[in-house]
Amino acid sequence: MKEDKMRTTLFCDTCMDDTEHEVTYVDKILYQIRCVECEKSHSRGSEIQRELYLNYMERVFSKPKRFKNEAGENLPHFLFSLPYRVMSKPFRTYKEIKNMFNYKRKI
Numbered sequence: 001m002k003e004d005k006m007r008t009t010l011f012c013d014t015c016m017d018d019t020e021h022e023v024t025y026v027d028k029i030l031y032q033i034r035c036v037e038c039e040k041s042h043s044r045g046s047e048i049q050r051e052l053y054l055n056y057m058e059r060v061f062s063k064p065k066r067f068k069n070e071a072g073e074n075l076p077h078f079l080f081s082l083p084y085r086v087m088s089k090p091f092r093t094y095k096e097i098k099n100m101f102n103y104k105r106k107i
């Protein structure tokens with residue numbers, strides 16, 4: 001999973017001023033915005049996990065739309081059934097899923 005950080009000036013509602021913010025993207029999805037002055041951060045909750053997962057699926061499978069629909073219906077069940085679906089790429093899959101849960105723990 002690729003993490004990119006960039007800095008930009010945004011209005012902070014704690015500092016009540018335009019301050020420098022660190023913006024973190026994970027796989028090109030906005031993950032966190034943190035005010036460098038007061039350290040207040042806004043993270044995306046469970047929805048980013050879903051987006052990361054769907055991104056991942058699109059890369060692994062040739063029929064992303066089908067899997068997207070299926071994941072949308074019942075994500076926990078879909079995650080649970082994952083090992084059977086991706087047997088051909090076990091190591092890479094395990095590593096990527098592990099990464100995904102690291103992001104969950106940070107929130």
Ligand SMILES: [Zn+2]
Nearest residue numbers: 012015035038
């Ligand atoms: Zn601030």
